[in-house]
Amino acid sequence: MRERPSxxxxxxxxxxxxxxxxxxxxxQVDSLAALLVRTPPGGRERWSLPWDSLLSGEGxxxxxxxxxxxxxxxxxxxxxxxxxxxxxxxxxxxxxxSVGLVALTPPVEGALVAxxxxxxxxxxxALSPRHRAIVDRATTVVRQRVDQSPLAFRLLPPSFTLSDLxxxxxxxxxxxxxxxxxxxxxxxxxxxxxxxxxxSEGRGRPAQLFRYAPRRRRGARRGVRFDLFxxx
Amino acid sequence: MRERPSxxxxxxxxxxxxxxxxxxxxxQVDSLAALLVRTPPGGRERWSLPWDSLLSGEGxxxxxxxxxxxxxxxxxxxxxxxxxxxxxxxxxxxxxxSVGLVALTPPVEGALVAxxxxxxxxxxxALSPRHRAIVDRATTVVRQRVDQSPLAFRLLPPSFTLSDLxxxxxxxxxxxxxxxxxxxxxxxxxxxxxxxxxxSEGRGRPAQLFRYAPRRRRGARRGVRFDLFxxx
DNA sequence: GACATTAGTGACGAAGTGTTACTAATTCGC
DNA sequence: GCGAATTAGTAACACTTCGTCACTAATGTC
Numbered sequence: 001m002r003e004r005p006s007x008x009x010x011x012x013x014x015x016x017x018x019x020x021x022x023x024x025x026x027x028q029v030d031s032l033a034a035l036l037v038r039t040p041p042g043g044r045e046r047w048s049l050p051w052d053s054l055l056s057g058e059g060x061x062x063x064x065x066x067x068x069x070x071x072x073x074x075x076x077x078x079x080x081x082x083x084x085x086x087x088x089x090x091x092x093x094x095x096x097x098s099v100g101l102v103a104l105t106p107p108v109e110g111a112l113v114a115x116x117x118x119x120x121x122x123x124x125x126a127l128s129p130r131h132r133a134i135v136d137r138a139t140t141v142v143r144q145r146v147d148q149s150p151l152a153f154r155l156l157p158p159s160f161t162l163s164d165l166x167x168x169x170x171x172x173x174x175x176x177x178x179x180x181x182x183x184x185x186x187x188x189x190x191x192x193x194x195x196x197x198x199x200s201e202g203r204g205r206p207a208q209l210f211r212y213a214p215r216r217r218r219g220a221r222r223g224v225r226f227d228l229f230x231x232x
Numbered sequence: 233m234r235e236r237p238s239x240x241x242x243x244x245x246x247x248x249x250x251x252x253x254x255x256x257x258x259x260q261v262d263s264l265a266a267l268l269v270r271t272p273p274g275g276r277e278r279w280s281l282p283w284d285s286l287l288s289g290e291g292x293x294x295x296x297x298x299x300x301x302x303x304x305x306x307x308x309x310x311x312x313x314x315x316x317x318x319x320x321x322x323x324x325x326x327x328x329x330s331v332g333l334v335a336l337t338p339p340v341e342g343a344l345v346a347x348x349x350x351x352x353x354x355x356x357x358a359l360s361p362r363h364r365a366i367v368d369r370a371t372t373v374v375r376q377r378v379d380q381s382p383l384a385f386r387l388l389p390p391s392f393t394l395s396d397l398x399x400x401x402x403x404x405x406x407x408x409x410x411x412x413x414x415x416x417x418x419x420x421x422x423x424x425x426x427x428x429x430x431x432s433e434g435r436g437r438p439a440q441l442f443r444y445a446p447r448r449r450r451g452a453r454r455g456v457r458f459d460l461f462x463x464x
Numbered sequence: 465g466a467c468a469t470t471a472g473t474g475a476c477g478a479a480g481t482g483t484t485a486c487t488a489a490t491t492c493g494c
Numbered sequence: 495g496c497g498a499a500t501t502a503g504t505a506a507c508a509c510t511t512c513g514t515c516a517c518t519a520a521t522g523t524c
Binding site for chain 1: 499500501502503504505512513
């Protein structure tokens with residue numbers, strides 16, 4: 001049995017080098033894309049996630065917002081933590097500890113900051129092992145939370161068609177969804193409301209535009225589901 | 233400051249004081265309980281979560297295991313990260329950054345380490361604001377993951393009755409479940425298998441003992457559910 | 465033996481889900 | 495102009511899942 005000092009030896013909190021690493025995601029033409037920044041010459045990889053140290057007194061989400069702005073030129077629409085990492089996988093700045101966050105943003109109009117570029121998630125360049133792990137964790141977390149958090153709506157402009165929305169869900173889950181089922185479930189959820197605008201994309205029938213307008217629903221109160229213990 | 237000759241100054245990763253804070257949970261008589269340790273005299277609160285700094289080269293889960301052992305006298309059955317915290321809420325060791333983890337353990341036989349004690353989650357003593365936030369986050373995370381991860385089974389001994397299991401789910405979700413529905417869903421999940429032992433608790437019909445023995449199921453592949461956007 | 469107590473199951477109606485097949489409104493090619 | 499192609503949107507059916515009720519089963523207590 002280990003012994004605790006029975007006395008006021010106030011233990012000192014050790015210091016560690018700490019990085020905040022952000023996976024900025026946005027929908028591209030036909031895939032989800034992550035924003036990477038070019039690394040200074042001399043590093044092992046040419047690209048990395050946007051990252052920085054935590055400034056003193058700064059919260060994690062504040063730092064992630066600042067880091068996103070410095071690479072994207074705009075603040076993200078939503079931030080979520082995806083986990084912390086302190087194992088031996090190498091960080092581009094050799095940080096002892098990384099806090100990983102995922103930032104979501106709809107397609108951005110303005111130009112990116114110099115040195116930043118979008119890469120499809122399925123075609124990322126080489127990243128440091130820790131950054132690679134953070135990206136993988138981010139995609140897992142996004143997939144897990146997509147139906148408990150309005151993630152998909154943060155990847156779209158304020159008004160969107162239901163086909164747009166379904167497309168985002170399909171990107172996030174990387175599988176096809178059935179149109180009728182998707183709309184019926186959406187209807188039942190009271191998450192969107194129709195606007196009186198319609199959009200014509202060229203061919204095909206014009207689509208009605210909707211906006212995200214969640215109404216408080218009475219609690220679901222479902223039983224346990226013993227869902228996907230399938231650790232994918 | 234580290235410099236690379238002939239090149240732009242490589243930004244230095246700042247140091248921060250870092251703590252690993254563990255919420256150790258175990259089922260007590262009729263509630264979930266968290267393990268707290270007595271703080272050295274002089275602090276603002278008399279109790280805190282078990283915590284420590286990260287030793288150099290140590291992974292977060294390794295640290296959490298070590299910290300749990302030092303308060304519980306045994307390793308936890310399961311660990312999960314619940315989030316990191318760097319806001320202004322006070323930590324008992326004034327750490328800049330906390331990484332919070334939740335540790336699950338079935339009722340432990342041996343004695344606790346001196347200075348450690350179980351408290352029902354619903355009747356915790358005063359904790360530092362950051363520790364309070366970590367506990368709250370831990371209960372939320374546990375509730376969210378209870379049907380995606382075999383959390384409940386880690387709070388039980390290797391063999392258990394289905395009523396035991398249902399009781400754990402009710403503790404974790406803090407609501408009553410219906411017996412028939414619970415068993416039907418469990419049946420469909422192929423997560424447990426019966427042993428040939430039975431347990432008689434005194435009154436009532438004896439119950440068959442089961443063990444956790446998940447069989448790989450074919451993927452569920454359900455549509456999107458637009459579930460609980462009800463941020464509790 | 466009557467009763468209380470806990471374990472375990474069958475079955476019914478309601479709600480939810482996957483799918484097919486349809487109608488609607490537009491552009492394109494001719 | 496007109497049919498084919500294309501995209502949007504919906505009705506309806508079969509089937510599954512879920513909440514609930516009502517029951518049977520096996521033990522201890524009096």
